[in-house]
Amino acid sequence: MAKIKTKSARVDLTVSAFILSAALNKPIVVIDGLPDAVKEMRRIGANVNQLTTLANMEKIKCIELCDVKEELVKVWQSLNSLTQITG
DSSP states (O other): OHHHHHHHHHTTOOHHHHHHHHHTTOOOOOOTTHHHHHHHHHHHHHHHHHHHHHHHTTSSOOSOHHHHHHHHHHHHHHHHHHHOOOO
């Protein structure tokens, strides 16, 4: 039981969810560093949104923030697709 608890904690699942996923032959994927990458993407996105708001209020002048935002969306979608578990 200790081994199951350790493995479920490593993939950030409850023991019940871990056992259910294993019983249904669902893949359990661990991507090292993913939580940190997601946290950083959220921070960057928040900063871009703040800059966009200030630019729309004409408090600052920015060049092509739309392009930056589009690229961040693509990166976010890529990270998101890595975390999707199908089965």
